[in-house]
């Protein structure tokens with residue numbers, strides 16, 4: 240243990256997680272949020288566990304959720320964790336979520352396992368359906384790509400890059416069940432930490448959307464498919480842009496950040 244040679248390895252690891260030491264990305268990046276296709280707060284503990292296990296992972300531990308939070312994982316929805324614990328990760332304090340605090344909002348170990356919440360899974364080798372990404376570039380693929388995605392998917396991708404950087408999204412392939420209002424299957428893009436604020440657009444069909452450039456250093460992508468009809472899926476690349484630019488002015492961007500969402504005022508680092 241670099242701090243206290245007498246500490247046990249477990250305590251040391253716990254201490255390192257709680258300290259400034261860089262959280263191993265691969266450990267944190269395997270954490271993702273799941274909700275029932277029928278909406279928020281529909282999963283019992285057994286169901287939440289089954290959701291994660293069905294995808295080859297397991298319910299995230301409190302420590303894994305906190306590790307993910309430290310690299311920017313922010314979700315305003317309480318979910319089951321391992322051992323029947325419930326909570327959610329807050330990076331940016333807000334009046335409407337997390338009681339104005341940051342950290343894991345911890346509801347503790349629930350005695351009643353029939354309560355219905357969302358789920359936090361951990362699976363570093365899972366299919367490409369969500370997680371938190373801090374690299375300077377990455378290509379998101381719809382689950383199962385290049386095969387068609389399956390029915391009843393909900394994936395959240397959280398992009399958190401360095402403070403001062405922006406995120407440039409480029410659609411490489413795009414084919415999502417088409418309907419006029421994108422009610423069936425869709426990809427939504429948010430210029431914010433979560434899918435509550437900063438809505439940029441909802442996309443479906445097989446036309447490649449224009450590039451999108453964030454106003455800050457975070458973005459959230461949400462993909463949802465309903466119970467019937469699938470399609471080819473998508474590949475979306477992001478790269479970071481170091482130099483603050485006048486994103487939103489260019490004709491190739493559809494980002495519509497609010498006026499209080501200006502460069503340099505919004506960041507997690």
Ligand SMILES: [Ca+2]
Nearest residue numbers: 416465467468
């Ligand atoms: Ca569909």
